[in-house]
Amino acid sequence: MNASGSPGLPGAGSATDPCVHCGFCLPSCASYRVLGTEMDSPRGRIHALKAIEAGELQLDTTVAQHFDSCLGCLACVTACPSGVRYDQLIEATRPKLNAPELRTPAQRAFRRLLFSLLPYPQRLRAVLTPLRAYAGTPLQALARRSGLTRLFGPQLEAMEQLLPPLAPEAFRDDYPAVVPAQGERRARVGLVLGCVQRLFDPAVNRATVEVLSANGIEVVIPQRQGCCGAATHHQGELEQTRELASALVESFAAAGPLDAVLVAASGCGHTLKHYGSILAEEPGWAGRGAAFAAQVRDAHEFLAQLGLSAAFQARLAPLSHPDGTPASAERPLAVAYHDACHMLHGQGIRDQPRQLLRRIPHLRVKEAVEAGVCCGSAGIYNLVQPVEAAELGRIKAADLAGTGADLAVSANIGCTLQIRQHMAEQERPLPVLHPLELLQRSWQAGAGSSR
Ligand code: SF4
Numbered sequence: 001m002n003a004s005g006s007p008g009l010p011g012a013g014s015a016t017d018p019c020v021h022c023g024f025c026l027p028s029c030a031s032y033r034v035l036g037t038e039m040d041s042p043r044g045r046i047h048a049l050k051a052i053e054a055g056e057l058q059l060d061t062t063v064a065q066h067f068d069s070c071l072g073c074l075a076c077v078t079a080c081p082s083g084v085r086y087d088q089l090i091e092a093t094r095p096k097l098n099a100p101e102l103r104t105p106a107q108r109a110f111r112r113l114l115f116s117l118l119p120y121p122q123r124l125r126a127v128l129t130p131l132r133a134y135a136g137t138p139l140q141a142l143a144r145r146s147g148l149t150r151l152f153g154p155q156l157e158a159m160e161q162l163l164p165p166l167a168p169e170a171f172r173d174d175y176p177a178v179v180p181a182q183g184e185r186r187a188r189v190g191l192v193l194g195c196v197q198r199l200f201d202p203a204v205n206r207a208t209v210e211v212l213s214a215n216g217i218e219v220v221i222p223q224r225q226g227c228c229g230a231a232t233h234h235q236g237e238l239e240q241t242r243e244l245a246s247a248l249v250e251s252f253a254a255a256g257p258l259d260a261v262l263v264a265a266s267g268c269g270h271t272l273k274h275y276g277s278i279l280a281e282e283p284g285w286a287g288r289g290a291a292f293a294a295q296v297r298d299a300h301e302f303l304a305q306l307g308l309s310a311a312f313q314a315r316l317a318p319l320s321h322p323d324g325t326p327a328s329a330e331r332p333l334a335v336a337y338h339d340a341c342h343m344l345h346g347q348g349i350r351d352q353p354r355q356l357l358r359r360i361p362h363l364r365v366k367e368a369v370e371a372g373v374c375c376g377s378a379g380i381y382n383l384v385q386p387v388e389a390a391e392l393g394r395i396k397a398a399d400l401a402g403t404g405a406d407l408a409v410s411a412n413i414g415c416t417l418q419i420r421q422h423m424a425e426q427e428r429p430l431p432v433l434h435p436l437e438l439l440q441r442s443w444q445a446g447a448g449s450s451r
């Protein structure tokens with residue numbers, strides 16, 4: 001309760017004050033796009049926060065639903081000409097939405113299930129092991145076609161829909177503790193593997209390590225690292241986030257001097273860069289959290305700033321089209337770039353991944369029409385709000401496919417899984433890869449060309 005006796009935000013008054021209700025943020029708001037109601041827009045939620053602060057509105061289940069419908073994509077922060085920090089407002093509001101009386105027992109149980117599984121790779125592996133014979137097989141396709149998966153209920157069905165084929169390496173952590181730099185060492189970095197990325201798309205971490213090493217960067221991979229806490233952070237589960245964050249920082253304690261701590265999943269990167277505030281009130285952790293956060297860089301951000309090594313650049317070769325024809329000046333490979341919200345709006349990283357991709361010969365980056373609008377993944381949003389998320393997923397997949405590109409790229413695992421799912425519904429579905437996978441493939445394709 002605040003001073004006014006309402007369940008509003010302490011200090012929310014000052015943070016909501018700059019909002020002049022102009023509505024410039026509305027076209028970029030993903031929840032407003034699919035729900036179309038003022039209460040599901042940034043302006044409507046800020047208005048509600050002001051009313052709560054003034055004691056004119058109670059945060060009851062109806063009001064809470066309008067905050068739960070927010071994806072936390074932060075597009076409104078980028079769009080706002082008045083500098084309203086909606087990101088801080090929603091971050092301060094999320095923990096209040098977790099009050100037991102604001103959710104049904106079923107909603108609470110489903111969230112508990114997600115938060116007891118997703119941040120723990122070993123537990124997730126135990127649950128996924130029996131599904132290896134199902135995921136990505138004709139059996140899964142048959143179950144979906146027959147409508148059998150609908151019997152699970154909307155939320156478990158949403159989980160099933162996201163389930164990708166499970167690679168054998170998803171079930172083991174066999175990265176070397178240190179991957180040496182190839183050639184002269186230009187930097188020494190730590191790598192955060194991510195938990196969902198490690199399991200659902202292990203090729204991304206492999207590509208990241210190979211690209212970094214081939215660029216003269218030594219990569220330290222702490223073996224006991226767990227989840228960074230992005231999913232729990234996004235949902236206002238503060239205590240669990242602090243536990244996960246402090247454990248991750250601790251797992252890097254023996255890494256030795258590092259030039260940076262890198263991550264190739266932008267949802268994780270956004271949370272890692274907030275460890276200073278996440279751990280600010282943990283006794284003994286405030287300084288360590290801030291020091292760790294200061295080292296964190298998105299892998300593209302770091303590589304673009306350091307620059308590709310001359311040897312790496314010289315070896316990059318054209319990639320092939322889906323029909324096997326190598327890209328050429330006459331027929332370049334067109335790639336539709338997906339801006340992950342926590343990279344674009346959360347970290348202000350737009351140009352660096354595009355710059356790296358453009359270093360690949362005969363590759364052309366195509367822009368989606370609605371590049372700044374969320375794909376609907378948003379942490380666990382596509383599991384807890386499956387209907388709205390599916391609508392956004394369809395819009396995003398259609399937008400990317402509509403560029404006429406040969407493939408799409410996404411630098412965030414949550415977005416990748418969401419877009420792949422909805423790309424399958426497109427008339428001309430595009431493969432969805434990570435930008436660093438394209439760099440890896442181009443470098444591999446050039447083997448022998450520059451040596
Ligand atoms: S948040 Fe910013 S853009 Fe949106 S209504 Fe308020 S002032 Fe306008």
Ligand code: SF4
Nearest residue numbers: 029070071073074076
């Ligand atoms: S964070 Fe995204 S979904 Fe939430 S109000 Fe802002 S633009 Fe809308």
